[in-house]
Amino acid sequence: MNVIVEDIDRTLEYRSDAVMVRLLPSGLLLIFLGLLIHVLSYPAPIGTMIAVALCTAFGICLVSLALWRRIHHGRPLFRLSPDGIDYRIPWLKALHIPWSEIRGIDTIDVEARYWSFWDFRYGFQIIPDRKVVNYPNVTVVLVSKQFYDRRIGVSPLLLPGPGWRANFIPKDGLVQVALHHDLVSVEPRPFREAVEARWMAFRDRPGNTSVPAVAVGQGNAAAASRPAVRRAAPGTAAVAMGANPKAMSRWQVVASSVLLIGIAILLANIAGLWDLPGQNEVREARTKAQTEQKVWADSIKRNREESRRLEAEQKELRRQLDEDMRRMFAR
Structure with missing residues (x-):
């Protein structure tokens, strides 16, 4: 917004709200990249998942800051x-x-x-x-x-x-x-x-x-x-960049819209609404491996419980045997 220079008795205030709002495309880009890495590398090692989480979290922070500044204006x-x-x-x-x-x-x-x-x-x-x-x-x-x-x-x-x-x-x-x-x-x-x-x-x-x-x-x-x-x-005043600045250019608006669409598509993929070529097979293999791992873990848990139960029964039998032997020798 360009304020008329000739109105020199006006008090002009120049704020950084628009600059903060322009962080919105950067935050959306970080979220998009984090989700994209997650989709392309799934199942991913723990290090990659940590990087994905950090990238997405930082992007969410930038988006939140931009939206907060858009509503709550600074000095x-x-x-x-x-x-x-x-x-x-x-x-x-x-x-x-x-x-x-x-x-x-x-x-x-x-x-x-x-x-x-x-x-x-x-x-x-x-x-x-x-x-x-x-x-x-x-x-x-x-x-x-x-x-x-x-x-x-x-x-x-x-x-x-x-x-x-x-x-x-x-x-x-x-x-x-x-x-x-x-x-x-x-x-x-x-x-x-x-x-x-x-x-x-x-x-x-x-x-x-x-x-x-x-x-x-x-x-x-x-x-x-x-x-x-x-x-x-x-006494009149004007705000050069104030309550409703034109914060983002047309290109930034288009970029933000495209990124939002991309984020929605990636979230739909993560939710299983659509798959990349071969991704369904990977997910099925992953699900099968997780099921087998769960069955194996349950089997180990049952064996341990059974082993503890048998050990307790043997301990009880030894105790009863010892008690019978003491009674017999006491006679």
Whole structure:
């Protein structure tokens, strides 16, 4: 959903609900793969069955999380109001950046590096590999190092990792605060325009301590030459990604539908409603083997019970014999 940039008095909230809902196809894919492995490998060794169970359970967790987030919406990650930007770092802190503290706005490509023990080509690796992830066209607002240290920075004991460095990037004595549009499922250009229009309108509002603006990139010059923006009624609000976002693309909807059909077909196979070529013979052999195993187990159980019964009878006979011998010698 692209909110009209000119309504700058509106408070815009950008949420991650749509990103969470997009986990639905991934969860369905894991469930489908788990059931498919079960059908193709049945009867399977215990190790394969454990892998199938883990794959299916993880898929069910993802589907449950996606559906839960679709109904119960989370708090916004970014909030643009006439007072500034409210920036929430999940599980860590929430901060407020007044428009007057912003020195400039730019669009950059953010690069994050992290260590990983997993590679999709080779699987688990004993020696970790340094990965590089690129995030293109990310809107950043520049704040002073003093403001960053006073309002944003965290204690070294919290050990900010690569995720922190992908959101707060030092540059020439300033700090670039990244507003990742991918996290809130909006296009980069309208997102930057929404931020930039409010900065241009509210950075010199009465009551704010104005700071020198730093021209970064060509976007600021273009924004300065724009005509006066249309002002909405004060106090109105809009949710950029809110209660009913268009979370999934058409391709994802089609993929989810196909996976649901595939899961239903596999469940019907597991229930015995249809069989793969030769699968019926395998099932019959499996059933026969289980029946024979049960008969053998019952036979062993009966033999053990009979053996215990005979042993008890022999013990009782020996006791009676001993008792008769004592009576005879007592006479």
